[in-house]
Amino acid sequence: MEKKDVLEELSYSLSEKERITLLERINKNIDYDGNVEKEENSENKQREKSTFIDSELRNLGWFRKFIMMIRCRISGKKIGEIVIEQQLKKLKKTISRKQQGITGFESRNLTPEFGEKVFEVYTRTFAFREMYRKLWLEPGVYESCCFFIIRSMYEETKNQLTEFISLDELVDLYAESGKKDEILKEVESRVKDYSESVPAILYDEIEQSIAPMYKMKDLILFPYTAFFQKFSFTPNRSEKGKHFFKNASAMLCLDHLKDLYIAVMSASELDEHIPLNKFLIEFTETLGEDSSLPQDQPEALKKLILNAKVFARTMPLLEIIQYFKKEPFHRIDYLKRKRSFKEFYTSVLHRKLKGEVIKLYPEIQKQYIEREIERIFKDQRFQEFRHYRMYSSIDHQKMGLPFFTHTKSLNVLFNYIKCFYQSNFADIITILEKGILSQNRITRDRLMSHSIALQELEDKINTSDNSLSPDEEDGKVFHKLRITLAAEASQQRMYRSLVINKNREVKSLIDWGEEALGGIEKIFDELIASESNAIKVQLNKHYLMKGKSITLVSILKKRSNHLRDFRRLMSQIIKMELD
Structure with missing residues (x-):
């Protein structure tokens, strides 16, 4: 807990830019077990190789096996x-039989003829490249396209968070668990x-009519x-439409060849007579002439x-x-x-609504807190702090300065003690001390220690707030710095130190x-x-309480339920303050 507090205070002392830089440095030095995947791939490759060799051996006749043993x-x-x-020799023959002159086996290269073959495919993609770039590479465009298509074909479509769950329901969910994850789980379920x-027939119809949109993606892009x-060779630098390809290293092209193979095989599954979805065409018309x-x-x-x-x-x-790759078993x-x-649409819709929940989350927290404060402090006079509060005259975010963090939590704690200690707890503590706990000195001393702490805490919180008054030493310094911060950057370090110390002091009062x-x-x-x-027996005795x-x-x-509700409220306020 102490380490966490130190890190929190350190983060408050940094500007937004400094925080981002620190996070990037931390991320660069974190070991994300990057070698695990390589080890797993190596094991899989060895397994595939063994399976391939066993399969080939099983298919050999006894004579060929005998010849192989001699070799x-x-x-x-x-x-x-x-x-x-032997399999590599077969591959060599297969390649030569399918296309002669596209590769040099001994020189381990791909010839200009290979480049020309790929260039033919490239020229066919010209008419679609700009549209596909915008559709797939610009954030949110493809998702918008999917929403547009299904909205146009299905009257009962839902796209907005409020169509799935109301703000009041979100606040109720938060009140039950106090966790963002529980809200996200409910949204995902809905x-x-x-x-x-x-x-299902609608999903099938859409999937078939937009198949070129995603099956052609890898080939076009x-x-x-x-x-x-x-x-x-660079296409836009060719002279008079001529193509000047030279030999290319096959080993350096392997990653590209893998991607090209996947792209071509995916596109080749399409029916060339398939018509595009009319709503897809309508959507592309909104992307601009180019x-x-x-x-x-x-x-x-x-x-x-x-x-x-x-x-x-x-x-x-x-x-x-x-x-x-010298891997005839490679697949x-x-x-x-x-x-x-259906899977894609569900995933995209969930991701969209998740983003809306995250964006709305501070408002959910705020509404829950306001609702709970109103319920708990009903008919009570709520006293606001005069000095330990947020000051609108200071643009903390713009100047990258820390601010008073726990203004809400400390204020709520102060009012709870002031409003409820004497009326709800002092009398019951006295009854317990003189009655049921009179023979249990250890528990009685614990109870009295907590009771005295609350009585002292009310005064200490008042003192902490008043210390920022213009009449007190800290207050004089604070208000002087507050006025000169924008004009004198040299004062910011002193201001930062004062705010961090005050936040540390306030956090200790809250913990107390x-x-x-x-x-x-x-x-x-x-x-x-x-x-x-x-x-x-003593618990079942009757007492006259408030008539x-x-x-x-x-x-x-x-009283226990009252305390539990308040402490849950306090934990959520502190969580919101630290987010």
Whole structure:
């Protein structure tokens, strides 16, 4: 707890820019177990290799196995190595059979002919690139497109947080748990229920009609320029439309080849006659002239899909990757990226509403706190602090200065002691001291210690507030600094130190109060739960409280619940102050 307080005070002493810089430095030095994934990939690769070798050996006839064993004896190699070598030779033949002249096996490069083949696909994507860039690369555009489509096709669609849950319900949820996570869980549950209520046939219809939007994405947005630069060629620098490709290192192109393979295979699954969703087309018209679809969109899309199909069928991309990685067992599962529109829409909608909850969270906290204060302090005169408060004349955020953190929590604690100690607790503490606890010195001393702490705390809080008065030494310094802060930057360090010290002092008072109130609540609960017959008899005695006869156990339960509600309120106020 002490370490946390030190870190909090340190963060208050830093400007916003300094906090961001510190966080970046911390993040850079945190070990996120980056090697774990590499180790897992290595294990998976070894497993795939072993499975592949075992499978190949099982498919061999006895004579070929015999020949292979002889080769192992002569060469001194393991049988697995021989299997891999044979498969690499097969890959080499497959590549040459599908496309001659696109790679140099001995020189381990990709030839200009390979670059030309990819360039043909690249030219087919021109008509769609700007639209896809805006749709997929600009934050929120694709999500907006999905919402637009489903809103246009489904009358009962919901997109806003208030359509799923009201602010009052959010405040009630927060009152129950005091946790943001519980609110988010409820919102997620309601989103799932809503998603299930949307007709499945509608999801299928949308998914089929917008399939080119996501299945063509990787092909259209493939980093062609970066890939062509491996061939010492930049498309926008070509002269008179001529393409000057040179040989490229196959090893340096492997990552690009993997991405290209996934993109081509995904696009080749499309039906070239598929019509685009009319509401998708309508949405793209709002993206601007440079991002609109071509006038001959159906024909241009058909040609691109056909080109992708031909490329996927005739270009041995996977075989080239396997050959140059020397891993004939290597597989690329391009289908694992596939996700239904229902799943995507549900995920996007949940993420959107989660953002709205996070944005609304301070208001939820504020409303809960105001509601609880009004309930607990009903008919009580609430006294505001005169000096330990927020000063609107200081723009803390702009100047990067700390502020008085616990103004609300200290003020609420002060008023609780002032309003309820004498009326709700002093009399019951006296009854317990002289009656049920008269023979239990340890518990009685604990109770009296907490009671005295609360009486002293009221005066100490008053003194702390008054110390910032213009008539006190600290107050004179504070108000002088407050006036000169904007004009004299040199005064900011002194101001920062004063505020941090005052916050530390106030936090210790709050902790003191929390300890005393929590201690009293604990003693009340221990007495209520006691199994002692002698204590039970005394608990059932009646006392005249505020003109009514009531049992001692009923009084303790009522006071304990009152304390519990207040302490929960205090914890939420402090949490809000520190957020």
